[in-house]
Amino acid sequence: xxxxxxxxxxxxxxxxxxxxxxxxxxxxxxxxxxxxxxxxxxxxxxxxxxxxxxxxxxxxxxxxxxxxxxxxxxxxxxxxxxxxxxxxxxxxxxxxxxxxxxxxxxxxxxxxxxxxxxxxxxxxxxxxxxxxxxxxxxxxxxxxxxxxxxxxxxxxxxxxxxxxxxxxxxxxxxxxxxxxxxxxxxxxxxxxxxxxxxxxxxxxxxxxxxxxxxxxxxxxxxxxxxxxxxxxxxxxxxxxxxxxxxxxxxxxxxxxxxxxxxxxxxxxxxxxxxxxxxxxxxxxxxxxxxxxxxxxxxxxxxxxxxxxxxxxxxxxxxxxxxxxxxxxxxxxxxxxxxxxxxxxxxxxxxxxxxxxxxxxxxxxxxxxxxxxxxxxxxxxxxxxxxxxxxxxxxxxxxxxxxxxxxxxxxxxxxxxxxxxxxxxxxxxxxxxxxxxxxxxxxxxxxxxxxxxxxxxxxxxxxxxxxxxxxxxxxxxxxxxxxxxxxxxxxxxxxxxxxxxxxxxxxxx
Amino acid sequence: xxxxxxxxxxxxxxxxxxxxxxxxxxxxxxxxxxxxxxxxxxxxxxxxxxxxxxxxxxxxxxxxxxxxxxxxxxxxxxxxxxxxxxxxxxxxxxxxxxxxxxxxxxxxxxxxxxxxxxxxxxxxxxxxxxxxxxxxxxxxxxxxxxxxxxxxxxxxxxxxxxxxxxxxxxxxxxxxxxxxxxxxxxxxxxxxxxxxxxxxxxxxxxxxxxxxxxxxxxxxxxxxxxxxxxxxxxxxxxxxxxxxxxxxxxxxxxxxxxxxxxxxxxxxxxxxxxxxxxxxxxxxxxxxxxxxxxxxxxxxxxxxxxxxxxxxxxxxxxxxxxxxxxxxxxxxx
Numbered sequence: 001x002x003x004x005x006x007x008x009x010x011x012x013x014x015x016x017x018x019x020x021x022x023x024x025x026x027x028x029x030x031x032x033x034x035x036x037x038x039x040x041x042x043x044x045x046x047x048x049x050x051x052x053x054x055x056x057x058x059x060x061x062x063x064x065x066x067x068x069x070x071x072x073x074x075x076x077x078x079x080x081x082x083x084x085x086x087x088x089x090x091x092x093x094x095x096x097x098x099x100x101x102x103x104x105x106x107x108x109x110x111x112x113x114x115x116x117x118x119x120x121x122x123x124x125x126x127x128x129x130x131x132x133x134x135x136x137x138x139x140x141x142x143x144x145x146x147x148x149x150x151x152x153x154x155x156x157x158x159x160x161x162x163x164x165x166x167x168x169x170x171x172x173x174x175x176x177x178x179x180x181x182x183x184x185x186x187x188x189x190x191x192x193x194x195x196x197x198x199x200x201x202x203x204x205x206x207x208x209x210x211x212x213x214x215x216x217x218x219x220x221x222x223x224x225x226x227x228x229x230x231x232x233x234x235x236x237x238x239x240x241x242x243x244x245x246x247x248x249x250x251x252x253x254x255x256x257x258x259x260x261x262x263x264x265x266x267x268x269x270x271x272x273x274x275x276x277x278x279x280x281x282x283x284x285x286x287x288x289x290x291x292x293x294x295x296x297x298x299x300x301x302x303x304x305x306x307x308x309x310x311x312x313x314x315x316x317x318x319x320x321x322x323x324x325x326x327x328x329x330x331x332x333x334x335x336x337x338x339x340x341x342x343x344x345x346x347x348x349x350x351x352x353x354x355x356x357x358x359x360x361x362x363x364x365x366x367x368x369x370x371x372x373x374x375x376x377x378x379x380x381x382x383x384x385x386x387x388x389x390x391x392x393x394x395x396x397x398x399x400x401x402x403x404x405x406x407x408x409x410x411x412x413x414x415x416x417x418x419x420x421x422x423x424x425x426x427x428x429x430x431x432x433x434x435x436x437x438x439x440x441x442x443x444x445x446x447x448x449x450x451x452x453x454x455x456x457x458x459x460x461x462x463x464x465x466x467x468x469x470x471x472x473x474x475x476x477x478x479x480x481x482x483x484x485x486x487x488x489x490x491x492x493x494x495x496x497x498x499x500x501x502x503x504x505x506x507x508x
Numbered sequence: 509x510x511x512x513x514x515x516x517x518x519x520x521x522x523x524x525x526x527x528x529x530x531x532x533x534x535x536x537x538x539x540x541x542x543x544x545x546x547x548x549x550x551x552x553x554x555x556x557x558x559x560x561x562x563x564x565x566x567x568x569x570x571x572x573x574x575x576x577x578x579x580x581x582x583x584x585x586x587x588x589x590x591x592x593x594x595x596x597x598x599x600x601x602x603x604x605x606x607x608x609x610x611x612x613x614x615x616x617x618x619x620x621x622x623x624x625x626x627x628x629x630x631x632x633x634x635x636x637x638x639x640x641x642x643x644x645x646x647x648x649x650x651x652x653x654x655x656x657x658x659x660x661x662x663x664x665x666x667x668x669x670x671x672x673x674x675x676x677x678x679x680x681x682x683x684x685x686x687x688x689x690x691x692x693x694x695x696x697x698x699x700x701x702x703x704x705x706x707x708x709x710x711x712x713x714x715x716x717x718x719x720x721x722x723x724x725x726x727x728x729x730x731x732x733x734x735x736x737x738x739x740x741x742x743x744x745x746x747x748x749x750x751x752x753x754x755x756x757x758x759x760x761x762x763x764x765x766x767x768x769x770x771x772x773x774x775x776x777x778x779x780x781x782x783x784x785x786x787x788x789x790x791x792x793x794x795x796x797x798x799x800x801x802x803x804x805x806x807x808x809x810x811x812x813x814x815x816x817x818x819x820x821x822x823x824x825x826x827x828x829x830x831x832x833x834x835x836x837x838x839x840x841x
Contacts, residue, residue, distance in 0.1 A: 142711055142714055142715030143715060145712065145715065145717035146701075146712075146717065188674065188702055197622055199584065199585045199588045199589055199592055199622070200584050202584070202585035202588060203583075203585055203586065410584065410589065449702070449703075453701045453718075456668065457699075457701070457717065
């Protein structure tokens with residue numbers, strides 16, 4: 001098989017000592033970047049691009065280092081989700097839901113180890129998928145027109161009710177807030193909306209700023225409030241006691257999450273956030289009564305982690321085969337490719353075979369490196385928790401400020417981040433979930449654009465929205481996603497309530 | 509001259525010498541001292557970022573600057589934040605370059621930088637261009653540019669275009685420039701679909717969802733070589749060099765339309781005349797250097813250069829043209 005030969009050549013490239021060294025460096029830096037809230041993979045890769053250039057690295061070495069950073073950041077993102085309830089990056093949002101409750105129950109090291117294994121399984125599945133499908137997938141992505149994309153995003157919104165628990169009205173309110181914020185900026189036709197003549201608002205609200213503000217800054221505000229109210233008990237961290245049985249228990253979940261995440265990642269524009277989100281919701285549906293999601297179920301940690309790691313590798317497929325980034329980070333990687341004078345597209349797999357397959361092989365190797373890095377290092381990461389919040393949170397805040405400032409070099413973004421922090425605090429006080437806000441913000445502009453495009457193409461005929469089999473299929477799933485929670489939800493919830501009734505505070 | 513960067517003192521001593529030999533007339537009046545900054549009005553990775561970094565490297569290699577050129581990323585409002593910063597906070601700073609391109613002039617022409625205009629800065633020079641193209645999927649029924657324009661003349665909505673810029677942005681304008689040159693009426697009715705980048709627009713065209721692609725030649729090369737995309741016309745004065753010489757220009761098909769997306773720099777207002785002269789000369793030196801020519805070939809940049817006064821005039825004219833066109837199609841009042 002031709003692919004296998006290319007892959008062997010790829011291993012030849014990736015196993016060259018200096019490439020291996022940069023892969024290790026990238027994996028380590030990536031985990032570090034992913035773990036620091038606010039410095040997500042997109043920023044991490046973007047910040048390290050100048051480094052790759054200034055070191056004068058060869059194209060394949062630069063790409064190998066930065067894809068390792070990318071993969072590492074996906075691993076690292078889970079750490080602060082679990083320990084601090086602050087997602088290290090936006091796809092790690094879902095890991096908070098069960099990871100943090102696990103940590104609160106004193107099972108932080110288990111949560112970290114489980115998530116590392118799940119991340120590994122997810123990445124492995126997706127990388128194998130990438131190898132098998134990348135050459136074939138070029139044509140699949142082409143069948144997605146504006147109507148299909150619109151239906152796809154609608155599906156994402158329709159299934160929102162599944163993640164955020166009991167009050168559907170609050171979920172809708174949160175999604176609407178996100179969608180409303182998404183309308184700020186110059187719209188598709190060049191008309192400024194809600195910019196009030198402020199230049200910084202013309203490009204809309206940067207969701208990285210929103211995420212860091214909503215999660216990190218509001219966390220700081222909560223901390224301040226709790227201190228003023230007497231402070232909270234210091235968290236005890238247990239010794240890692242993970243048996244083979246625990247790992248075996250999460251393997252089916254990781255496998256399902258990995259496959260789903262890969263599919264979500266391959267669809268251009270969907271990305272890792274959707275991957276972890278869909279994996280989590282599906283797992284919650286599949287397990288139903290057997291799980292105790294939202295209260296520290298290990299499978300609730302494994303599903304989104306497998307999902308987002310798989311999606312991040314999956315997102316490389318459209319980026320490499322079509323030049324269409326499936327996520328913010330792949331967009332940055334795409335920019336790197338172009339500046340290295342490699343034109344992404346169907347031909348790249350043959351013309352720049354050494355580079356493409358070298359990178360794919362590096363992903364496989366990097367994945368093993370990351371697992372090895374992450375399991376023994378769990379101890380070190382857990383130590384982060386024993387740093388009292390009064391030291392840790394100011395550091396987190398400082399990193400958030402430095403990170404945001406280093407992206408744009410404008411004070412305006414910092415004010416904006418603080419404003420989002422205060423907003424996030426208020427929302428959390430009102431028990432309005434934050435995840436739908438972010439999803440609205442992320443998906444809103446794309447959804448609007450695709451609807452407009454569909455209307456442009458059909459000259460205003462709404463029938464185009466369900467004109468193809470694929471679109472109809474997506475609509476059906478969206479409809480089911482909307483209705484099912486109301487039919488099945490109450491039954492499930494009643495069943496879920498029975499096993500565990502600990503009076504844990506509902507996390508976001 | 510090949511000097512190692514570490515030999516700092518030697519470099520400092522040698523620099524005036526180098527300058528005298530490179531520039532005959534104005535060299536002695538102004539020398540950059542210390543750090544030179546280059547603002548890329550975007551996040552790392554984009555075209556402006558590339559302009560700053562690659563030109564910065566060439567300037568160091570040619571010893572046009574005493575130390576290194578520091579690239580500062582200042583994203584926001586499609587370059588508006590950096591433009592406002594340059595106008596309001598950096599006037600008189602003769603150690604600051606800001607990367608610009610046709611996207612900058614388009615936004616200036618359409619009043620998207622409120623209260624700011626092109627004459628508030630000094631336009632230093634352009635160092636190459638990426639030319640516009642109009643293309644269709646390989647299996648499209650449209651064979652050449654005239655056929656496409658004829659069907660637009662019959663019904664402006666008969667062919668729909670996809671591109672990587674916003675509505676009213678440069679990719680959109682290229683279609684309108686060509687359509688106007690072909691005497692198509694009712695320009696505002698022509699459908700343009702805006703995507704996040706050229707690659708996304710291309711897949712929609714290849715996938716058969718949209719009829720035609722408008723963008724730059726570098727964006728389309730991958731799909732051209734794979735045979736999925738057929739380029740109907742390139743909007744350059746003459747045919748492009750090398751492998752691209754098979755593509756007919758719009759001009760030779762009787763449609764007088766040009767669409768260069770140039771890459772260049774502006775500087776703050778109120779800089780000394782000597783400094784302005786130094787930097788415009790520096791642009792000429794860079795453009796003629798072998799180092800820059802190899803950067804251009806590697807990155808698909810096409811020949812495009814103007815010296816000093818010519819460039820400022822070109823920029824102002826381009827803005828006037830775009831403003832007129834934008835008014836014609838009802839984008840601005």
